[in-house]
Amino acid sequence: MMDISGTNTSDAILTAKAGISAKRKAKIGALKGLMYFAAALTTVLLVGIIGYIFFRGVPHVTWNLLSTTPSLLTDNIGILPNILNTLYIIIIALVFALPIGVGTAVYLNEYATNKKLVRVIELATETLSGIPSIIYGLAGMLIFVQAMNMGTSILAGALTLAVMTLPIIIRTTQEALKTVPDSYREGALALGAGRWHMVRTVVLPSAMDGIVTGIILSIGRIVGESAALLYTAGMANEILTPLKSITPGNAGATLTVSLYMYAKERGQFDVAFAIAVILLIITFVINISAKLLGKKLKK
Amino acid sequence: MDGTVTLQKSRLKKQKSVENIFKTIFLIFGMFSIAFVIFISIFLIISGVPAITKIGFFKFMFGTKWASTAAKPSFGILPFILTSVYGTCGALLVSVPVGIFCAVYLAKMAPGPVAAAVREAVDLLAAIPSVVYGLFGMIIIVPSVRKLFNLPDGANLFSATVVLAIMVLPSIISESETALRAVPKEYEEGSLALGATYTETVFKVSLPAARSGVLTSVILGTGRAIGEAMAVMMVAGNVANMPGIFKSVRFLTTAVASEMSYSSGLQRQALFSIALVLFFFIIMINVVLRKLTSKGEVK
Amino acid sequence: MIFTEKRQGDFMSSVIETKDLNLWYGKHHALMDINMAVPKNQITALIGPSGCGKSTFLRTLNRMNDQIEGVRIEGEISLRGENIKNLDANVLRSRVGMVFQKANPFPMSIYDNIAYGPRILGVHKKKELDEIVETSLKQAAIWDECKDRLKTSALGMSGGQQQRLCIARALAVKPEVLLLDESTSALDPVSTSKIEDLLLELKKKYTIIMVTHNMQQAARIADRTAFFLLGELIEYDNTEKIFSHPADKRTEDYITGRFG
Numbered sequence: 001m002m003d004i005s006g007t008n009t010s011d012a013i014l015t016a017k018a019g020i021s022a023k024r025k026a027k028i029g030a031l032k033g034l035m036y037f038a039a040a041l042t043t044v045l046l047v048g049i050i051g052y053i054f055f056r057g058v059p060h061v062t063w064n065l066l067s068t069t070p071s072l073l074t075d076n077i078g079i080l081p082n083i084l085n086t087l088y089i090i091i092i093a094l095v096f097a098l099p100i101g102v103g104t105a106v107y108l109n110e111y112a113t114n115k116k117l118v119r120v121i122e123l124a125t126e127t128l129s130g131i132p133s134i135i136y137g138l139a140g141m142l143i144f145v146q147a148m149n150m151g152t153s154i155l156a157g158a159l160t161l162a163v164m165t166l167p168i169i170i171r172t173t174q175e176a177l178k179t180v181p182d183s184y185r186e187g188a189l190a191l192g193a194g195r196w197h198m199v200r201t202v203v204l205p206s207a208m209d210g211i212v213t214g215i216i217l218s219i220g221r222i223v224g225e226s227a228a229l230l231y232t233a234g235m236a237n238e239i240l241t242p243l244k245s246i247t248p249g250n251a252g253a254t255l256t257v258s259l260y261m262y263a264k265e266r267g268q269f270d271v272a273f274a275i276a277v278i279l280l281i282i283t284f285v286i287n288i289s290a291k292l293l294g295k296k297l298k299k
Numbered sequence: 300m301d302g303t304v305t306l307q308k309s310r311l312k313k314q315k316s317v318e319n320i321f322k323t324i325f326l327i328f329g330m331f332s333i334a335f336v337i338f339i340s341i342f343l344i345i346s347g348v349p350a351i352t353k354i355g356f357f358k359f360m361f362g363t364k365w366a367s368t369a370a371k372p373s374f375g376i377l378p379f380i381l382t383s384v385y386g387t388c389g390a391l392l393v394s395v396p397v398g399i400f401c402a403v404y405l406a407k408m409a410p411g412p413v414a415a416a417v418r419e420a421v422d423l424l425a426a427i428p429s430v431v432y433g434l435f436g437m438i439i440i441v442p443s444v445r446k447l448f449n450l451p452d453g454a455n456l457f458s459a460t461v462v463l464a465i466m467v468l469p470s471i472i473s474e475s476e477t478a479l480r481a482v483p484k485e486y487e488e489g490s491l492a493l494g495a496t497y498t499e500t501v502f503k504v505s506l507p508a509a510r511s512g513v514l515t516s517v518i519l520g521t522g523r524a525i526g527e528a529m530a531v532m533m534v535a536g537n538v539a540n541m542p543g544i545f546k547s548v549r550f551l552t553t554a555v556a557s558e559m560s561y562s563s564g565l566q567r568q569a570l571f572s573i574a575l576v577l578f579f580f581i582i583m584i585n586v587v588l589r590k591l592t593s594k595g596e597v598k
Numbered sequence: 599m600i601f602t603e604k605r606q607g608d609f610m611s612s613v614i615e616t617k618d619l620n621l622w623y624g625k626h627h628a629l630m631d632i633n634m635a636v637p638k639n640q641i642t643a644l645i646g647p648s649g650c651g652k653s654t655f656l657r658t659l660n661r662m663n664d665q666i667e668g669v670r671i672e673g674e675i676s677l678r679g680e681n682i683k684n685l686d687a688n689v690l691r692s693r694v695g696m697v698f699q700k701a702n703p704f705p706m707s708i709y710d711n712i713a714y715g716p717r718i719l720g721v722h723k724k725k726e727l728d729e730i731v732e733t734s735l736k737q738a739a740i741w742d743e744c745k746d747r748l749k750t751s752a753l754g755m756s757g758g759q760q761q762r763l764c765i766a767r768a769l770a771v772k773p774e775v776l777l778l779d780e781s782t783s784a785l786d787p788v789s790t791s792k793i794e795d796l797l798l799e800l801k802k803k804y805t806i807i808m809v810t811h812n813m814q815q816a817a818r819i820a821d822r823t824a825f826f827l828l829g830e831l832i833e834y835d836n837t838e839k840i841f842s843h844p845a846d847k848r849t850e851d852y853i854t855g856r857f858g
Contacts, residue, residue, distance in 0.1 A: 013719050013772050017693055020496070020686055021720060028498045035408060038400035039417050042472065045465060046420040049427070049435050056438075103328030111325050123589075124332040130585045131339070131578070132526020134552045138559075138574045142342040163335050170332070194314050196321040224428030227528040227552070231559055256430045256529075263434050264533055276431045283426045291422075485702035489764070492662065493715040493771055494692025503718070508705045 053280060057273030065274055070237050077262075077271050079278075081239045085154060085252035088245040089233065090222050092158035093165060094215060100162075101169025102204075102211055108170075109177040110185075110199055129167035136164050136228040145232055150248035154240065157233025157254075164228060165218035172217065176210020177203060213293045220286040223279065226256035235261055255279055340578075347575030350374070350568035359572065365539035365549075367558060367566040374569045376576065379554040382542040383580075386456060386531070386550060387524040390463035395517055398471030399506070402513075405472070406479035407501045418476075425469035433533030436462040441534055448545060454536035456548045462530050467520040474519055478512020479505055515591050522584045525577070528552035551577040613638045613775055613805045614659060614694075619673035621651075621658060623666075628654050630829045632673070636775075636822075641797060641806045643820035643837070645813060647852070650826040652809045656777050659807065660694040661687045677775070692719060695768035699780040701760035703752035703767070708735075708744050711752045711763060715771035730770050737803075738766035739796050758789025762796065769800075776800065778808035782815065794819050813853055817841050825849045 015021065068078030104121065112118045140160030150156040180203055188198035204211075234251030237258065244250045253261065255275055263272035351359050354374045362375015401421075405414050437454075440461050445453030482505045490500040506513070528550075536547025537557050549557065555574050562570055612635035621629035629651050636642050644652040654663065663669045664687055675682045682690050692715070703711050712731040713721075721727060731748070735741040740762040744755070752763055761781060768776060778797075782790040797806055798819055810816050816823050817837060824834040825846075833840060833849045844850045 013692075013716060013721060015720070017689060019689055024499075024718075024720065028496055031498050031502055032408075034396075035400045035404040038397045039404040039409065041397060042401050042424070042468065043417055043420050045468075046424050049432075049465075050423070052439065053431065053435065100328050100331050103325050104332060107325035107329035111322055112329070117329075121329050121332055124336045126589065127336050127582070127585055128332060130522055130581055130588070132522075132528070132552065132581060134526065134528040134556055135339070135343070135574060135578055135581070138555065138571065139339040139342055141559075142346055142571075143338060147342070163339075166332060166335070194318045196318050199321075220426060224426070224430075226428065226430045227556065230556065256428050259430045259434065260529060260533070263430075263437060269434075269438065272434050276434055279428050279431055283428065284423065287422055287426050483702075485698065485700060486704055488662070488665075488698060489702040489704065489767075490714070490718075491665070491688075492660065492691055492696035492698075493718065493767065494688045494690075495715075495718045496688050499718055503714070504704050 050280060053273060053276045056269075057275075057277035060270045060274035061277055062274075065271070069239055077268065079255065079258060079271070079275060081237050082253055082255045082258040082275075084239060085233070085245070086223060086254040086256075088154050088240070088242065088252070089158045089161060089229075089254055090219055092155065092246060093161040093222055094218060096159060096162035097165045097169055097218065098211075098215065101166050101214065102173050104166075104170045105173035105177055106199055106203070109174055110195065110203060125167045125170050128163065129171075131164075133164065133225055133228040136160055137231050140228060140232040152232065152234035152251045153248050154233050154245045154250055154252050155248055157229045157252075160228050160232045161222050161225060164225070165221055168218050168221060169211075169214040172210050172214030173207060176207035176213075179210070180206040209293055209296055213290055216286055216290045216293065220283060220290070223254075223282050223286070224256060226254070226260055229254055229257050230260075233257070343571065343575050343578050346568065346571035348572070350565060350572040351575075353565060354569065354572075359569075360576070363541055365554070367562070367569065372566065374565075376551075376554065376569075376573055378539055378541045379549055379551045379573060380576070382456060382535075382548040383525055383551045383577075385542050386460050386463055386535075386548075387521055389456075389460035390467050390524050391517065391520060393460075393464040394468040394471055394520060398468050398516070398520075399475055399513060401468075402472045402475035402479055402516075403501055403506060406476045407505060408498075418473075421469045421472045424465070425473065429466065429527060429530040430533070432462055432466055433530035436530060436534035450545055452536065452547065454534055454547055455545045456535065456542050457544050459531045459535035459548070459550070462534050463524045463527060466527060466530060467524050470523055471516045471520045474516030475509070475513045478509035478516070481512070482508045511591060515588065518584060518588045518591065522581060522588070525580055525584070526552065528556050532556055551580070611638045612636055613678060614807070615676050617674040617676075619655075619658065619675060620671070621654060621663070622670045624668045628829050629658070632831045634824060634831060634834055636805060636807055638805050639801055639803070640821035641801050641808065641819055642822045642824065643816035644807065644809045644824050644826060645811075645816050645852075646826035646832075648811075651829040652824075652826040653779055655826065656779055656807060656809050657696075659775070659777060660691045660696055662691075662696065692771045693773055694775045694777060695771065695773035696777040696779065697761070697764050697768055697781045699783055701757060701764050701784070703755070703760050703763050705751065705753055707749045708752045708755075708763065709748040711767050712770045715767060719771060734766040734770040735763075737769050737800065738762045739792070739799070740766060756789075758785050758792060761785060761789070761793060765793070765796065765800075769804075773804065775805045775807065778806065780809050780811055783811055790815070813841075825852060827852070 065078055066083070067080055068076055069081050070077050108118055108121060137160065140156060144150050144156035144159050145152055184202050184206065185198055188202045233254065235253045235257055236251040237253055240250050240252055255278060259272050259275040262268040262275065359374055359376060361377050362373065363377050364373045364375045365378055366373045405417055409417065436458060440458050441453035444450065444458045486504050486508055487500050490504040491497065495503065531550050532553045535550065535553060537549050537553055538547040539549050539554070540546045542548050551573055555570050558566065559570055614636040616632050616634050619629055619632040632655060644656065646652050657663050658671065659675060661682065677690070677693065704714060709731055712734050713727045716727060716730050721730065732741065735744065740759060743759060752760065755763060782793050794815065800806060820837045822835065823837045823840040825832045825840065827848055833844060833846045840849065841853060844853065
């Protein structure tokens with residue numbers, strides 16, 4: 001066999017041709033083992049965490065918990081105010097973030113001609129998405145609570161989260177806009193429609209699924225957020241009317257913040273786990289719906 | 300005749316002005332992101348700089364003692380900086396290898412349904428709110444660490460690092476997996492044709508080919524770990540010690556959060572300075588990330 | 599299949615032999631009863647219109663089709679008398695090297711590209727690797743062009759250089775047979791003729807089987823030529839014979855450009 005290759009064949013190569021060496025097999029086996037281990041660990045972690053939280057929390061998710069307010073007098077614990085506050089914050093934050101986010105994406109994709117400006121806006125968006133929530137919390141406190149005089153309030157918290165979710169909405173909308181074929185645009189423009197008319201009648205409707213995905217992901221982010229709300233929306237547990245929720249000065253804890261308070265400050269772990277269960281369920285629903293929509297988008 | 304022409308002209312004029320109005324509106328929306336970044340930076344700088352100048356830059360950054368409420372207060376944040384660095388590195392030490400192996404498994408080895416299931420698990424892990432991780436850490440990890448190492452208290456740097464490792468894992472897995480999937484099939488064929496087994500191919504060709512994406516995932520994970528506040532606050536013990544593996548510690552994030560509610564005067568200003576330092580770290584990470592991703596695009 | 603008595607005798611020195619080879623992609627019967635003996639130290643060209651099964655056949659020889667789902671193979675392929683089914687696929691591939699249509703150097707340095715195969719096979723000493731890298735690059739006639747930049751990325755080379763690098767990479771594991779799957783189809787004429795010269799040189803030491811779309815190329819450099827059509831081996835003979843007096847009407851139609 002030596003003459004086949006002609007050169008002075010390395011012994012190692014010749015032996016290798018007899019079969020895969022034990023050392024090589026061991027290496028491959030080790031790599032495979034590590035892979036299986038890593039995948040198993042990840043799955044076990046998830047199953048363990050979720051399983052444990054459900055195990056501890058589900059028995060305490062009661063109608064009374066969901067439908068009442070906490071009272072020190074009767075020793076009752078209820079999270080209705082927190083559920084409402086979470087809803088308020090979602091709605092208010094989206095009312096601000098949605099038009100700005102979609103508008104930014106439309107500007108970047110449909111209007112902008114100045115490449116430098118596009119790059120600066122994209123850089124700003126990326127920067128926003130990299131800022132940790134505790135910094136948002138502080139900035140929100142400085143800007144909305146203090147400088148704009150809103151006090152610790154649902155409104156201030158919601159505005160803070162509006163800024164935080166902005167990059168999500170911009171990104172998903174932009175991605176959706178990119179999938180709208182240029183022929184649609186050309187078709188509309190060829191009919192003599194103005195750019196705005198084209199955007200309104202052709203581009204935005206085709207990008208609707210992407211925008212909805214952005215909304216869902218934003219809701220997920222808002223529901224899970226806590227650090228940005230501690231010092232902006234505050235920790236109060238009273239029921240607020242919708243009107244009060246948009247009036248400066250009315251503080252309120254969301255589900256996450258109340259979980260933190262019950263666990264860390266008051267040691268009420270049963271309540272904390274019950275809230276965790278609710279948060280997990282919301283998270284699942286959001287994850288699944290975002291995924292289903294994403295699949296629809298790809299079609 | 301003249302009448303219809305003027306009518307058309309005025310309609311055109313009207314259309315044009317509507318166009319311009321919307322163009323301006325979208326431009327304004329686009330500027331919001333830039334404005335927010337500038338606002339956040341300015342407010343953090345204005346609030347953060349005074350304390351640093353009062354305390355002295357070196358004393359502040361490299362002072363090893365933080366006693367903000369003592370009779371003779373001392374504001375050194377080296378303990379927080381080091382804790383954040385150690386905690387982040389420790390978390391990455393575990394989650395980077397586990398994450399990469401898991402990503403390789405998902406992208407290259409796992410049979411369809413298994414990959415789909417594990418991927419689902421990873422997405423859910425990424426979506427779980429940080430307070431839920433914190434709660435899990437408080438109830439499971441902290442007591443286990445206490446028992447396992449026979450400590451008086453399990454709320455310490457080690458527990459926080461474990462929680463961070465779990466939280467960072469999903470972002471490393473999903474980013475790396477995306478990068479691995481993008482590796483051209485031709486590379487793998489080339490390696491197989493040389494006699495390498497599939498496992499060897501995946502680790503020696505695919506993984507190196509995906510290195511910039513994998514690196515991106517690590518940087519993203521770093522950002523997430525350094526910015527995490529709530530989960531860490533629930534498990535790290537929150538005493539301003541110089542870091543030790545089983546010492547109760549404060550991270551940069553938790554240093555800000557834990558004193559904010561009752562702070563005043565120089566102490567409050569110093570908290571903003573800590574936030575400024577954290578913000579600076581995050582911006583640095585973003586810059587590195589941007590460099591990396593733009594390099595990836597050139598290829 | 600057309601054989602003359604005399605050619606049957608050539609089987610003695612054949613390196614690869616197939617016997618009643620059949621292959622299905624799912625329900626599609628892609629190769630039908632292929633019987634072929636590939637002689638040692640010669641260039642054998644596989645020609646035929648696209649989709650005729652010639653690339654599939656080539657990839658069966660080093661079991662690259664194993665990777666594809668839904669492929670079913672019947673019949674026998676032997677490498678020096680040994681049924682390749684009984685060989686480990688990876689070992690087989692280190693004995694039967696392959697160069698692809700599109701040059702596919704790994705995204706690493708030139709040196710690491712060449713050293714990749716030997717390292718996999720267990721060569722780790724720097725001196726040995728250096729030597730293998732040098733001989734392989736020399737054999738592929740590309741040493742002079744890249745000896746000063748072995749540590750630079752292989753992706754910085756031109757298309758023709760990349761393809762010769764891939765040949766060098768295949769040679770580095772000392773194969774017995776070299777398979778080329780339309781390896782010059784993406785290259786300019788100058789690079790193509792460089793590679794053709796190289797193959798004529800290499801056949802002294804290796805057995806070469808190449809799939810080509812380019813009939814002139816087959817006529818120029820192949821010793822033997824096989825014509826495939828719709829999964830069948832129509833005719834297999836000495837190249838001059840195929841191109842001057844094809845025995846089958848379909849072969850004649852093809853080489854005179856009446857279809858394909």
